[in-house]
Amino acid sequence: MDEIVVMGQIARDLVLVVDEVPGAGGTAPVRQRREMLGGKGANIAVGLAQLGAPVRLVGVVGDDAVGERLLARAAADGIGTEAVVRRPGCATGLIVDLVADGWRYLEDLPDELLLTESDVSEDVFARAGAVVLQLQQPPEVALRAARAARGRVVLDGAPRRWRDELLAGADVVRADHREAELLSGRKIESADDALRAARAVMAHGPGFVAFAVDDVGNVFTWDDGELVVPLGDVEVVDTTGGGDAFVAALTFALCRGDGPEEAAGLAVKASGDTVTRPGGRPDLHGLTGR
Template identity: 30%
Template structure:
């Protein structure tokens, strides 16, 4: 039985490490090129398994070399991939991730089938026996349907909607979830910069549908090197994070989500969950690639008892 089901993107990542990000009409030197599995849902599932939380994955790949490799890599780590759909109407989504010497990242995406799966591809029984459903970037209708189905069987739900939180029509899905993960840029897009700095009620502009939906949830805000916080109604819980020399921030937010979910399922209070989550994000940012091998043993050196 999988305690957590992660739904969303399963990609193949091609990571290009460059000496510097070029200016327009400029050029950079590619110092290395590595291909490996990626995608937010896949990254979180992999991180959870490393933290001894059985996890299953719901997503879609093409019936091609990249798709087969991505699923095989996840299965070798112990992720339950029986709900990953292989489709023949398009290729596996490939992301080209460019990382500079300071660990800063930008992403180039190619069209693919990572949103070809539907809510009906997940049977009711696995969802009913799971403790938690984690949603990442996917079709808004699929996200909303999965969240509603989860609540019908008393399974808690978290959602990391990603950089397009403000323009993909996620309001219906956000109304159905218990936790929402946002980084600073995403939170400013969804709530406005003043609300992020002072609390979600700040500002005099009428709230958008997304902002109204977020007002009903618990927000988990990721501040990168400045740590993270939980806003649960009027309560605010803060953790300062851990100083690391960033090598590659790809996947750090997904590792953060893995740590937070694992800690909460273990009964941790918000402060402890934030400490574990920040440690997972820091370990990932300090190493190349989107998937650092997470484990409780590795976290012991960072996390306060």
């Protein structure tokens, strides 16, 4: 398999599991604490590496000790980090995931941690067999990467600008419920609504679209087919990282030549496994579907 390049967010993840979130002036003991390499881009890259794909990460960390530790962790995970920018004078991003009755995020992700066009080497994307563009990054940077890519282009999310141009350069699009409505310009209240919205997005260029639909599951469309996968019967502990594992597995499966239905099944399986644990870091070792 050719190298897969992932462009996206990198951060230190601090996961705290508590029985309940205290009110103002209150205190609650932490039942479980995990610290790890996180951020949506890093999570996708970790999942791909665990599945056995050669992967390179493009993103930004600070020039601090935390950034250094995260890059060392990524390298230990088998991820190429040569294209990660160390931003002078900037602290590495922090995401606190508070898991109790559901989850809550506290984020310290300043704009300095976003990629700029001058940070991006087009050669990195041109040499890749596939490029995953996590659209929390500025859309003009994602568009430059998409135009430089020669392999498969996977979009994750919905851009604030340049929607039509990005969709025209994409082969695969994945979005959650809110992002799917933004991408399609349609209200989604059922699986049928989602399938129609996905077809509308496909009209702009992509050949494969996957939408997560609240209270329904995942819907998939491709040129000559479609599939609805209902929500699985799993005990959801923390939805953080479920979408990232989904994107990693879907990309991996398509790149190794799986058909649409097989790729969809692996993606749903990876996501379902990830949400049964606190934190966004996946554990997809052995989850190859073969």
